Amino acid sequence: MSLRNLVKHLVDKPLDLESRNLLVDREKEIQILNRFAEFQSYGVYGVAGETGVGKTTVLNFVEAKDACVKKINITLRESVDSILYDLIYNLARALEVEGEIAKEARQIREWITEEVASVRGFVLGVSMVASASVNFQKSQLPRFNFFAAREKLAELIEKTVQLKRKLILLIDELDKEKKEDVLRTLDAIKSQILFENLVVILALPYSIYREYSADRMRWNEAGNLENIFKDIVFLEPLSKSDIKELLIRRIHEHLELVSQEVLEIASDFADGNPRDAIWILNKTVFENVGEKRISKEHIVRTIEKLVGEYFAHQLTLTENQRKALRALTDFTGSKEDLVFELQKSGIKRTTAYSIIEQLVQKKILLLRNGVYRLSGKFKHVDMDSLFQIR
Ligand SMILES: Nc1ncnc2c1ncn2[C@@H]1O[C@H](COP(=O)(O)OP(=O)(O)O)[C@@H](O)[C@H]1O
Ligand SMILES: [Mg+2]
Incomplete structure (x- = not known):
């Protein structure tokens, strides 16, 4: 061999039910998601965590008795209208394989395609005309038919729920977007996806989770994420x-x-x-x-x-930073322990605090749940030859 x-x-490929023999841990998180899917009658939920931690994987394990589970992606667009269109298009496409609803789903997808083509076609035409510096009236632009689109979405969901009792909609890939963009997208669709017997679960970036927990705990002044999400499951890094x-x-x-x-x-x-x-x-x-x-x-x-x-751009270190690294190869502990450890290697207390900050910023030192340690990326390398002294 x-x-x-x-x-x-x-x-590197997300796991699914067929490759479940490769899955480690996450029973608890998958169980929670399955309970949302099975017992909650409506609402928006999330699964959050850093990229690569396993969000798509756990979404692939969501199952619910007597319910139709569909996974779709929505990509970020400039406007509320186009996000809604994207959502409808992808949901319709996913439902086209469901015998009883296939026909209606296909019709709705075709309707959307046509709408988008005609609006986009017009916009393109206008930009060509405009570049020839001909005046045109804004009011003449064909508009996205927002209300019709909302109705189509409602139709699609209601029909599915009627036939399948319940729809579990998994929306992946939003975790790839920046926090502000995710919030904007959510804001755009939140009122369109609240239906009885529709449970939506979204993959979210870590930053949204931080924000969400602060809102729940009332640490943010103007927090409203707890209005959008009923609950978010956080995927901790594995042991x-x-x-x-x-x-x-x-x-x-x-x-x-x-x-x-x-x-x-x-x-x-x-x-x-x-x-x-x-x-x-x-x-x-x-x-x-x-x-x-x-x-x-x-x-x-x-x-x-x-x-x-x-890490090339972060590898230039001061003498003190380098001294700190040498002292920390096998360290794990609180900030106080860390400062104490650095003091032992002859670094002054006040300097120690700023070194810690700098190393965290360079991602050489990791901080998780209040515990500091050297990033595993550096644990086995020869630091003296890797790092240059500034
Ligand atoms: N619990 C797990 N057990 C085994 N492999 C996992 C587990 N979680 C994730 N992986 C693997 O790690 C990689 C990243 O997972 P993925 O679900 O794509 O992460 P994310 O969607 O959070 O970016 C994939 O190759 C996947 O197979
Ligand atoms: Mg993913």
Whole structure:
């Protein structure tokens, strides 16, 4: 068996019911989502977390008895109208495979396509005319038929609910957008997606979760996210042992090709993020595909190369910052512990605070739930050769 075969087991792709044997942890989160789907009669819910942590994956595991579950994407558009159109188009398309509602869904999709084509066609025409500096009246522009679109959406949902009892709508990919854009999108559709027997679950970026919890707790002055979301499930990064298990499940047939230390180092590198774990092991195998077996030197070399490339602009450190790094290789603890640790290596207290801040900003030091530690990306690299002194 050669390393070539290993690469195909290390692909980054969301898991689903068919590949559930590769899933580690997340039973609790999936159960909560399934309960929203099954027991709540309407409302908007969310699943949030950093990119690569597994949002699409958990959405793929949402099941509900006696309900129709559909996953769609909506892409960000400039205007409220076009977001609504996008939503209707994608939902209609997803429903076209449902026997009893297929025909109506197809008609609605065709209607939307036509609307968009005619408005867009006109707008294009106008811009050509306008560039020839001919005056035109704004009032002559054909408008998106917003109210008709809303009615079509309602029709589609009501019909589905009638036939299937309930519709669970999973909206993925909004997590790729910036917070402000997500908020704008949500604002645009929130009143269009409140229907009895429609449960909507959205994938959201981490920043929205932070905002949401602050609103719930009344820490934000003008918070209103708790008006939009009934609840949000937050996906914490996985534990190091879960990350290791995830890798082992993928390559278990070829474990002899990878040393234990390699799995250990890849798991540190990931810092709890499944995508990063798969990525680093894939890269390492790929770059050493001619070797018989992957050992510590190989993965460390790959990490050093990647860190050198991706962090290049952050790698210039002051003497004190570097001193701090050396002291922190195996550190985990509170800010107070951290300051104490730095003081032990001869750094003044006030300086220690600012060093901590700088290293967090450079993402070299991680802060999670009040606990500081060195990012796993740096744990196994030779810092003296990697970092340049300023
Ligand atoms: N709990 C898990 N167990 C095993 N692999 C996982 C798990 N969660 C995510 N992954 C893997 O990590 C990668 C990123 O997951 P994905 O669901 O696409 O993340 P997100 O949607 O949050 O960006 C995928 O390759 C997926 O297979
Ligand atoms: Mg995703």
